Amino acid sequence: MGMNLAEAILARAAGLERVEPGEFVWAEVDVALANDVTGPMAIAEFERMGARRMFDPDRVVLVPDHFTPNKDLAAASQAKTLRQFALDQGIKHYYEIGRMGIEHALLPEEGLVGPGQLIVGADSHTCTYGALGAFATGVGSTDLAGAMATGRVWLKVPETDRYVYDGSLPRWVGAKDLILFTIGQIGTDGARYRAMEFAGAAVRALPMDGRQTVCNMAVEAGAKAGLIAPDAVTAAYLARRAQRDFPACSAETCARPAHVIRWDISALEPQVACPHSPANVVPVSQAGAVPIDQAVIGSCTNGRLDDLKVAAEVLSGRQVHPRVRLLIIPATQRVYLEAVRLGLVETFVAAGAAVSTPTCGPCLGAHMGVLAAGERAVATTNRNFVGRMGHPESEVYLAGPAVAAASAVLGRLAHPGEVAA
Amino acid sequence: MTGPQPATPAAHRGRVWKYGAHVDTDGIIPARHLTSFDPEALRRHCLEDLDPGFAAAVRPGDIVAALENFGCGSSREHAALALKAAGVHCIIAVSFARIFYRNAINIGLPVLECPVLAERAATGDFIGVDLAQGELWHNGELHQAEAYPGFMRELIAAGGLVPYLKRQLEGRR
Numbered sequence: 001m002g003m004n005l006a007e008a009i010l011a012r013a014a015g016l017e018r019v020e021p022g023e024f025v026w027a028e029v030d031v032a033l034a035n036d037v038t039g040p041m042a043i044a045e046f047e048r049m050g051a052r053r054m055f056d057p058d059r060v061v062l063v064p065d066h067f068t069p070n071k072d073l074a075a076a077s078q079a080k081t082l083r084q085f086a087l088d089q090g091i092k093h094y095y096e097i098g099r100m101g102i103e104h105a106l107l108p109e110e111g112l113v114g115p116g117q118l119i120v121g122a123d124s125h126t127c128t129y130g131a132l133g134a135f136a137t138g139v140g141s142t143d144l145a146g147a148m149a150t151g152r153v154w155l156k157v158p159e160t161d162r163y164v165y166d167g168s169l170p171r172w173v174g175a176k177d178l179i180l181f182t183i184g185q186i187g188t189d190g191a192r193y194r195a196m197e198f199a200g201a202a203v204r205a206l207p208m209d210g211r212q213t214v215c216n217m218a219v220e221a222g223a224k225a226g227l228i229a230p231d232a233v234t235a236a237y238l239a240r241r242a243q244r245d246f247p248a249c250s251a252e253t254c255a256r257p258a259h260v261i262r263w264d265i266s267a268l269e270p271q272v273a274c275p276h277s278p279a280n281v282v283p284v285s286q287a288g289a290v291p292i293d294q295a296v297i298g299s300c301t302n303g304r305l306d307d308l309k310v311a312a313e314v315l316s317g318r319q320v321h322p323r324v325r326l327l328i329i330p331a332t333q334r335v336y337l338e339a340v341r342l343g344l345v346e347t348f349v350a351a352g353a354a355v356s357t358p359t360c361g362p363c364l365g366a367h368m369g370v371l372a373a374g375e376r377a378v379a380t381t382n383r384n385f386v387g388r389m390g391h392p393e394s395e396v397y398l399a400g401p402a403v404a405a406a407s408a409v410l411g412r413l414a415h416p417g418e419v420a421a
Numbered sequence: 422m423t424g425p426q427p428a429t430p431a432a433h434r435g436r437v438w439k440y441g442a443h444v445d446t447d448g449i450i451p452a453r454h455l456t457s458f459d460p461e462a463l464r465r466h467c468l469e470d471l472d473p474g475f476a477a478a479v480r481p482g483d484i485v486a487a488l489e490n491f492g493c494g495s496s497r498e499h500a501a502l503a504l505k506a507a508g509v510h511c512i513i514a515v516s517f518a519r520i521f522y523r524n525a526i527n528i529g530l531p532v533l534e535c536p537v538l539a540e541r542a543a544t545g546d547f548i549g550v551d552l553a554q555g556e557l558w559h560n561g562e563l564h565q566a567e568a569y570p571g572f573m574r575e576l577i578a579a580g581g582l583v584p585y586l587k588r589q590l591e592g593r594r
Contacts, residue, residue: 024572041458041498049587067456074456124496124520140498140524141458142582150586154572188443189490193519222490224519277443364452364495383494385447387470 002252004160005227006195009135009249013118021159021258029059030117030134030247032147035103035360036064038122038140040081045145054089055151061093061112062086063103066360071367101332101358104128104216104300108208109332111241115230116249120144120153125300125382127218131211132238133230133249135195138219158224160195162257165202167266172416174310175210176302176380176400178202179217180271184281186261192222197257202265203228208237209306216301217382220278270415272378273398276386284403287413294377295326295408296389297401298356299363302380303331305338307401312344314405314420320352321411327369329356353408365390378407432551435484435510439544442488444471446521449492449500458499460506467503481508484550486542488514492521498528505530511550513557513566515539526573529581533557533566 003011003018011019013027034042039062054060062082067075086094095106104125107113115133119126122144129136139153147153163182183190196218198211206214211228218226228234229251238246269283297303297311308330320326328348330336336358339345348355362369363381371377371390377397379389384396399407402416409419448471450463457463468475485504491514492500501524504512511531525532531552538557542548549558555566569577579585 024570037452037455038496038498044458045583048583050590066452072456078456122496122498124494126496138496138520140496140501140520140527142498142527143523146582146586149590154576156570188493189516189518192490192516219520222493222518364447366452366455383445383447385445385494387451388447392470 001256002254004195004255004257005133005197005229005251006135006160006225007157008251009116009118010155010157012116012247012249019157021157023157025155025157026152027118027155028151029120029147029153031059031061031113031119032144033061033103033107033119033121033123033126034144035066035123036068036075036079036082037066038144040078041141042122042144042148043081043085045142046148049145049149051149054148057089057091059151060091060148061107062091063095063100063106064097065100065102065358066364067366068359069097069357099333101334102300102303102360105304105331105335108132108212109241109334111238111243114238114242114246115234116247120147124219125216127223127226128212128216128300130215130218130225130227131208132234133228135225135227137225158193158195159258160197161191161259161261162197162199164200164260164262166200166262166264167202168205169202169265170268172402173268173270174400174402175206175213177268177271178265179214180273180281180398181268183217183221183279184271184273186221188220188277188279189222191218194223196221196223196226198226198228204231207306208233209304212304213301217278220382270400270403272403272413273384275384275395275397278383278398284399284413284415287397290376290397290413291411292324292378292407292413293375294369294371295324295404296362296369296377296379296381297404298327298329298331299360299381300331301382302401303329303335305335307380308335308339308344311401311405312347314402314416315351315353315409316347318351318409318419320408324408324411326353326408327356327362328353329361330358332358362389364388378404378413380404432549433482433510434547434549435482436480437542437544437546437548438475438479438483438485439542440471440485440487443490443493444487445494446492446497446500447494450497450503455497455499458502460502463499463503464506467507476507479507479509482510483508484548485509485512486514486539487512488539489516491517493518496520498524501525501528501530511552513539513542513548526576527582535564535566538564
């Protein structure tokens, strides 16, 4: 049987003719990534391994994005460890505050990730880069330390399931709705240990920002990787950015996924994941008029320029509800600057939103928008577990940027069509 | 409470803390405590939002049992480390989320898939464990945990990924 894209990439990275699902391989990594939470722990393990120098400093990327700009003394100390290590090891792909972004929005934008690569990151949302046709997967700090020291990582080759989306997305329905719908259908372990390949007309029609949103949340279904086969959209995106050559790698024409799951999404409604699971998904019209205290638009899932454009379309000429705090967090400095140039930031500030420098902050309840007991948020982030955004008695509803913006205006969960045409 | 005694002297007997399905890493160690990876600091907050009484009452050698997809969510190795620092002898679940599973193997925290026992075990029960054989005794019954694939057995025998790679790196010099 021919190899699927995930298998073809892993075979290349392992230096093998072919690999089979279930096989264990040692594979060479093209990019190894860590942040200010997982990086310091990886550095400690790197030293405990007796490693002194990096296998290849140019393949390592370090981004302080979780607790930054430093939220307190302990966070400052972790960020300092990361910075010092980057300096000592001569890592050029370290991105300082003011020049950085949330890692999974930053690396594609910088042209560091692309088709055919094997990427490991000490962050579960590393699977985002599958949008560019890479095999990208989240690992822990010890694995990352091993990758930094030896350039290799152990992996079990996953089975591939293909998710095919026919039709075209209706007005106000976007990439986030597509992936929330999928997780709602298959559950948070529906793709456990597997590779999800996203295909079909609706996926082909998605621009690169939306494709990243889809692959970003593959981990929320338990997947090891989410992938979209590279096409003209990928090539056009890379042409303007690529800092390196990417390995030639594609699925074999006779490739057969383990399962093919097919949906027509032409009548899909905006989706909402209710507390406390990303799989607790309903169409927004069935979620009820749930009042909210906070709305967050940003994160590695939905903080890209297309997301901010959708939010601005809903917010333009309108006001955030008096009882609601709306936080808008461009995912990278480049997205921020572009949002300023296009007048989106002016729209947000005029509407009564707070606009922040890039940070993961509120998504994981770290800082910049932590919820009190009994508070409720709608967020374009990726998880709504108990205590995710703050107090264990707070609640998070996950949605796309259009629903989050409309909800901020009406002070309750709302369909974007209720406030904008 | 008194099952048959484990057959081998190497085996362990531990008290069970039982949880449900989809225990996530935010529930195991909330992000507000990720400004440190000191095991002692993580231990104090282990399972804080899921079971606030756990950290104070857990005893070294206790066992965590849970249903499907244990450890889903973030890649934070702090979660596996917090449970290890709390003295948890092993985790028995119907299934594990993949990053948590890797992290546990890499740091030498035993994780065992044994669906029938994971369903049956209740908080306060005792389970006898022979890690080498993957044998688990509960209420007079013997359960066999899923065997680790060969490669993973090597990693476990080495004591985790750090000692495993340390040996390789030393060999290279």
